[in-house]
Amino acid sequence: MSQVAPNNVKAAKALTPAMQQYQRFKQQHPHCVLFFRMGDFYEMFHDDAKLAHKVLGVTLTQRTEGVPMAGVPYHSVEGYLRRMIQAGHRVAVCEQVEDAAQAKASGSVVKRDVTRVVTPGTITDESLLDEGQENPLAAVVFHGPARASAKSEIPNPKSEIASIAWAELSTGTFHVATLDVDELIDELARVHPRELIYCETANGEPPARVRQLADTLNCSLTPRPAWQMRQEEAVDQLRKQYGVAQLTGFGFEEDDLALAPAGAIVHYLLETQCLDVNSNSKLETSNSKLSHLQPPRRFVRNDHMVIDQTSLRSLEVERTLRSGEVAGSLLATLQAGSSCVTAMGKRLLRHWLCYPLREREPIEHRQRVVGALVDDARFLDELRDALDGVQDVQRITARLAVNRATPRDLVALGRSAAQIRQLERMLADRPTVAHYHAPVDSLVEPLESLANQITEACVEEPPGHLRDGGLIRDGYDSQLDEYRNLQRDSHDWLARYQKELIDTTDLPSLKVGYNKVFGYYIELTRANRDKAPDNWTRKQTLKNAERFITPELKEYEQKVLSAESRGVSREQALFAELCELARQQTVGLHRFAELVAELDALGCFARRAVRHRYVKPTIVDEPVLHVDAGRHPVLDELLGEQFVPNDVALGTAVSSSDDSPASSEEASANSKLETRNSKPQASLALITGPNMAGKSTYIRQAALITLLAHTGSFVPAASATVGLCDRIFTRIGASDELHTGQSTFMVEMTETANICHHATDRSLVILDEIGRGTSTLDGLSLAWALAEHLAQIGPRCLFATHYHELTALADEYDNVTNLNVTVREWQDQIVFLHRIAPGKTDRSYGIHVAKIAGLPQQVVNRANELLSQLAVNHEKAPTPAARTKAGSSAKRDQLPLFTEYVDHPAIDALRQVDLTQLTPMQAFDILRQLREQVEDAPDA
Numbered sequence: 001m002s003q004v005a006p007n008n009v010k011a012a013k014a015l016t017p018a019m020q021q022y023q024r025f026k027q028q029h030p031h032c033v034l035f036f037r038m039g040d041f042y043e044m045f046h047d048d049a050k051l052a053h054k055v056l057g058v059t060l061t062q063r064t065e066g067v068p069m070a071g072v073p074y075h076s077v078e079g080y081l082r083r084m085i086q087a088g089h090r091v092a093v094c095e096q097v098e099d100a101a102q103a104k105a106s107g108s109v110v111k112r113d114v115t116r117v118v119t120p121g122t123i124t125d126e127s128l129l130d131e132g133q134e135n136p137l138a139a140v141v142f143h144g145p146a147r148a149s150a151k152s153e154i155p156n157p158k159s160e161i162a163s164i165a166w167a168e169l170s171t172g173t174f175h176v177a178t179l180d181v182d183e184l185i186d187e188l189a190r191v192h193p194r195e196l197i198y199c200e201t202a203n204g205e206p207p208a209r210v211r212q213l214a215d216t217l218n219c220s221l222t223p224r225p226a227w228q229m230r231q232e233e234a235v236d237q238l239r240k241q242y243g244v245a246q247l248t249g250f251g252f253e254e255d256d257l258a259l260a261p262a263g264a265i266v267h268y269l270l271e272t273q274c275l276d277v278n279s280n281s282k283l284e285t286s287n288s289k290l291s292h293l294q295p296p297r298r299f300v301r302n303d304h305m306v307i308d309q310t311s312l313r314s315l316e317v318e319r320t321l322r323s324g325e326v327a328g329s330l331l332a333t334l335q336a337g338s339s340c341v342t343a344m345g346k347r348l349l350r351h352w353l354c355y356p357l358r359e360r361e362p363i364e365h366r367q368r369v370v371g372a373l374v375d376d377a378r379f380l381d382e383l384r385d386a387l388d389g390v391q392d393v394q395r396i397t398a399r400l401a402v403n404r405a406t407p408r409d410l411v412a413l414g415r416s417a418a419q420i421r422q423l424e425r426m427l428a429d430r431p432t433v434a435h436y437h438a439p440v441d442s443l444v445e446p447l448e449s450l451a452n453q454i455t456e457a458c459v460e461e462p463p464g465h466l467r468d469g470g471l472i473r474d475g476y477d478s479q480l481d482e483y484r485n486l487q488r489d490s491h492d493w494l495a496r497y498q499k500e501l502i503d504t505t506d507l508p509s510l511k512v513g514y515n516k517v518f519g520y521y522i523e524l525t526r527a528n529r530d531k532a533p534d535n536w537t538r539k540q541t542l543k544n545a546e547r548f549i550t551p552e553l554k555e556y557e558q559k560v561l562s563a564e565s566r567g568v569s570r571e572q573a574l575f576a577e578l579c580e581l582a583r584q585q586t587v588g589l590h591r592f593a594e595l596v597a598e599l600d601a602l603g604c605f606a607r608r609a610v611r612h613r614y615v616k617p618t619i620v621d622e623p624v625l626h627v628d629a630g631r632h633p634v635l636d637e638l639l640g641e642q643f644v645p646n647d648v649a650l651g652t653a654v655s656s657s658d659d660s661p662a663s664s665e666e667a668s669a670n671s672k673l674e675t676r677n678s679k680p681q682a683s684l685a686l687i688t689g690p691n692m693a694g695k696s697t698y699i700r701q702a703a704l705i706t707l708l709a710h711t712g713s714f715v716p717a718a719s720a721t722v723g724l725c726d727r728i729f730t731r732i733g734a735s736d737e738l739h740t741g742q743s744t745f746m747v748e749m750t751e752t753a754n755i756c757h758h759a760t761d762r763s764l765v766i767l768d769e770i771g772r773g774t775s776t777l778d779g780l781s782l783a784w785a786l787a788e789h790l791a792q793i794g795p796r797c798l799f800a801t802h803y804h805e806l807t808a809l810a811d812e813y814d815n816v817t818n819l820n821v822t823v824r825e826w827q828d829q830i831v832f833l834h835r836i837a838p839g840k841t842d843r844s845y846g847i848h849v850a851k852i853a854g855l856p857q858q859v860v861n862r863a864n865e866l867l868s869q870l871a872v873n874h875e876k877a878p879t880p881a882a883r884t885k886a887g888s889s890a891k892r893d894q895l896p897l898f899t900e901y902v903d904h905p906a907i908d909a910l911r912q913v914d915l916t917q918l919t920p921m922q923a924f925d926i927l928r929q930l931r932e933q934v935e936d937a938p939d940a
């Protein structure tokens with residue numbers, strides 16, 4: 001943001017002292033909009049003012065000629081900050097840091113300083129944050145080819161690598177990872193950063209790949225000086241931050257590339273919070289650093305099921321595809337009704353959906369708690385009650401760490417910490433969740449003591465800020481009580497003084513009063529004003545009255561006012577003491593917050609299971625997916641009884657997990673599925689069926705059930721056995737990625753390529769209408785080849801398609817089966833039954849759906865006409881069987897689909913020949929030419 005800087009000494013001198021200050025701060029924060037406090041307003045100048053006018057809609061005026069200015073009132077600054085941040089801007093808030101009256105008295109300009117820099121990824125204020133969403137800041141550093149890293153986790157040593165770090169200032173979590181550059185976008189999509197910092201470039205523009213990341217992630221970009229991302233600087237910064245000589249204690253050697261972005265993150269956080277980047281935390285008090293920022297933890301990709309950004313999007317895990325809204329997503333559905341009761345639980349739930357587990361044991365651990373809650377309705381209610389009173393302890397602790405906690409935060413923290421006792425009692429009685437009891441029990445004493453101290457000191461309804469005091473209870477501090485008494489007595493004193501003056505002056509209409517601007521005064525009516533005694537000093541003239549002050553009243557005024565300001569200072573000191581007490585419990589508060597979040601998210605799973613008839617899936621190691629009467633979690637809720645449940649049977653039947661109480665029921669369900677499915681060992685199902693029949697719904701439902709099962713949640717089905725998955729891949733729908741310069745078809749093929757390269761026999765792949773973005777022949781060929789490829793690799797795969805020719809693959813591959821979605825034809829109409837059945841179909845009813853959608857009748861009629869002609873040609877076409885064999889590399893026969901569209905030119909030529917007009921020689925000649933033509937053909 002360019003500013004009009006004084007470009008010579010003369011110009012600098014022409015600026016007022018306040019504007020000189022403004023310029024100085026602006027130069028220190030060139031990438032920020034500067035909110036410059038002037039009295040009751042934050043003013044912005046030059047380009048910042050124009051931007052504020054555009055983004056905030058505030059009036060653009062001029063301070064002096066040629067200096068645009070816009071302002072926002074100080075008391076509503078948070079709302080304006082929020083809008084600036086939402087629009088992706090950074091704001092430096094410059095406050096007056098001394099009393100304006102004092103500065104005036106000493107004849108100098110009031111002292112100012114930038115007290116905070118608010119950026120999209122470094123927000124801590126409650127009003128600027130969404131309680132259910134994490135708000136991470138991420139940093140990326142590109143390192144070139146992988147061989148640069150001795151200990152990289154990168155599978156392909158030739159690929160280019162990058163390291164990323166992400167931290168959440170509002171909670172203190174901090175992670176790092178080193179990845180193949182191709183994996184960056186998928187991991188960053190799960191992190192969902194609000195702001196991405198990168199190494200600044202010579203031309204001031206972000207590199208193309210950084211810009212592309214930001215566009216895809218919809219986050220703001222912040223350049224940082226290159227030196228902050230150098231390995232040595234970064235390591236040094238991290239050592240200082242954690243007050244350690246080495247980082248090995250955190251699991252990092254100093255040449256670990258993941259430390260480069262981590263160091264840059266710490267530097268940036270300290271800078272935006274206006275904390276000293278050079279201090280060593282061992283030497284500092286706990287609030288002069290980011291005391292709540294946890295040491296970086298290495299993120300290992302394979303610890304969780306991988307869901308790339310395409311799958312996250314197409315499965316509508318967090319947002320819907322079409323509108324991009326949270327409403328209608330899986331997350332919103334889980335939240336609705338049976339929602340978590342704490343903000344921390346809500347955030348954890350989102351995290352669990354984006355990072356499903358990959359090992360059986362931790363999944364079953366969560367299932368056991370959900371099961372215990374499902375079986376014990378009283379426990380579920382009690383848990384809800386105990387957690388209901390817990391506020392956002394994570395974020396309050398973070399605000400304490402960066403010195404931005406409010407009186408309300410402190411009181412909320414006290415109330416939340418007090419809940420620990422209720423939680424402990426509840427867990428003590430429940431052997432099924434005994435493992436939670438010990439950690440909760442160990443927190444009871446310190447947290448209860450903190451809660452008691454806060455409750456003893458603070459009023460129940462605290463003010464939003466401490467400008468006027470009002471937080472500390474009467475009787476808590478004798479010094480504060482003394483100041484308060486002085487103020488409270490002022491009423492009586494004034495009444496006494498007024499009576500005294502009336503008696504001595506004999507002016508019964510005389511009044512003694514107070515106002516904020518002029519302080520204490522004696523008021524005489526206009527008629528009496530000349531009767532004022534000589535020792536009264538005139539203070540203010542009003543229309544109908546005159547106001548005076550006496551030395552006695554002046555002295556009293558000073559005493560009361562200083563008592564008021566001393567009282568506020570005393571309250572601020574007591575508040576700071578209580579904050580420090582709370583800061584000393586940071587570790588315990590974090591642990592408490594984690595336990596609360598976990599129990600809350602599990603409670604949400606349990607409530608959903610109870611209310612929506614979800615069942616515990618049996619988790620097995622074998623690559624299977626067997627679902628009996630499964631439902632789509634979102635549509636099920638929308639359609640209720642009208643939703644038609646369907647089965648899924650992929651992979652050979654397995655024995656159920658030993659400790660599953662539902663194992664016998666599930667085993668019988670599995671056998672039912674096997675008999676229904678003509679090929680019990682099939683891992684790939686081709687699903688054909690009319691448009692609108694429910695193919696997409698069915699395959700998504702299978703993926704969502706798999707995903708939910710890996711989070712530890714119960715699933716919407718009558719029973720389910722889910723084999724552990726390493727990844728879920730999806731290729732659904734068509735979306736243009738114009739900002740990345742890719743066409744719809746290119747996106748489709750890029751996603752398909754990703755599946756081909758990475759799917760394993762442990763993956764789940766769902767594919768919807770592959771190949772529809774290009775010509776029929778190209779599309780069908782691609783779909784065919786892909787289906788063959790997947791049949792050979794062997795992931796569990798559901799492949800919805802309108803290319804009915806693909807169903808022939810079931811004859812060639814033992815592990816490929818056909819399913820179709822049934823419809824009933826009735827009086828020239830079709831009825832969608834939404835029921836999946838074994839076997840194939842050869843009709844799409846596309847024209848029927850087009851008619852329902854309102855296509856003009858003449859277009860529908862013509863389409864029907866054309867369809868009849870094409871169908872005749874289709875039937876006449878020769879249909880040699882495809883003789884492709886699984887695993888065979890032999891050349892494959894041309895498939896029927898090609899012959900039905902393209903006749904050989906020799907056949908066309910034959911059709912043209914009029915036999916009645918030919919001599920035997922001419923006939924022989926034509927025969928010879930045709931023979932040559934056939935011999936010349938490439939595949940002859």
Ligand SMILES: Nc1ncnc2c1ncn2[C@@H]1O[C@H](COP(=O)(O)OP(=O)(O)OP(=O)(O)O)[C@@H](O)[C@H]1O
Pocket residue numbers: 635639642643644645646689690691692693694695696697698834835
């Ligand atoms: N199992 C079901 N029970 C009830 N309604 C369903 C079911 N499955 C799908 N539907 C309804 O049918 C509509 C169309 O479903 P879906 O998009 O899955 O069809 P499709 O076969 O994939 O269609 P197309 O081939 O045109 O893309 C859904 O929006 C939903 O309203």
